[in-house]
């Protein structure tokens with residue numbers, strides 16, 4: 001007799017993360033490798049976060065505060081929200097899982113874009129819900145197409161703004177129109193992992209007041225991107241008290257560790273580090289745009305910390321050729337790759353190697 005796994009797993013594949021630097025160094029015998037593959041902060045994190053971790057190292061034998069009380073308080077003050085509207089998770093990744101466990105019944109329809117963050121489809125399928133895919137138009141969310149895809153069976157809609165991997169955004173006006181058009185029994189998950197990088201004025205810079213108007217919205221943010229704490233795994237989510245209460249029923253009791261909690265509190269306070277990260281990203285973006293234009297490469301306009309660019313050659317091949325030269329990026333669909341914006345030094349190395357690989 002053979003082991004029977006849940007039927008929902010048949011069509012799932014494990015998540016493929018960006019390749020670790022050490023791995024690539026070993027495979028190609030390289031001394032210097034840069035990773036521009038996972039949208040990490042090239043400046044690292046706030047030194048205040050590191051100090052906070054050092055000060056917490058005496059407490060490793062104790063379970064963390066399962067309620068993340070201090071971090072919730074810090075967030076509640078900063079965001080001007082009630083503590084009961086906030087919940088913490090082991091990265092936003094875990095929150096996508098918890099949302100799926102909270103809402104999806106077998107056969108529910110769940111609307112999402114393509115291409116977008118791959119965890120939306122995997123958590124949906126994991127629960128036996130049915131993904132309904134609405135392709136991007138000009139590499140941007142087709143919100144009207146998503147509205148047209150709503151049926152009686154629709155349970156939830158995943159939105160990512162700016163979108164990963166394309167870096168494109170939709171405006172506040174479009175978002176509000178969308179929320180006004182979605183029936184109130186359908187959950188809208190609004191993933192803002194890159195919101196701190198956005199430069200455009202018509203972006204919904206402060207989405208939190210939407211919580212008062214729309215009881216069906218769940219807003220996701222993370223400490224993994226501009227805060228530079230990806231390794232610690234901590235994300236924060238805002239929604240109605242009723243939704244938070246129900247997500248708490250499926251959450252593990254100690255899902256955010258102590259070091260992550262203290263570092264996140266310290267990171268929140270270091271506005272100077274955030275400003276610097278924003279500036280470095282913006283300069284890097286302008287440099288990369290210029291170089292892509294000189295090389296005649298098409299790219300999607302990015303409001304995030306990564307650029308989706310067409311290298312006019314198979315992305316998988318370019319990925320391998322760049323890797324051999326010590327630069328890790330992400331191959332996407334067809335001739336498209338995604339490159340994370342690094343420090344200016346890293347960006348220049350990337351462009352040099354890309355020119356080599358593309359014979360420019």
Ligand SMILES: *Cc1c(COP(=O)(O)O)cnc(C)c1O
Pocket residue numbers: 039090091092093094117160163164191193221222223224225230233234235
């Ligand atoms: C990186 C990213 C996240 C954050 O993931 P964590 O689990 O918090 O590290 C969430 N959503 C999108 C779209 C992302 O690109």
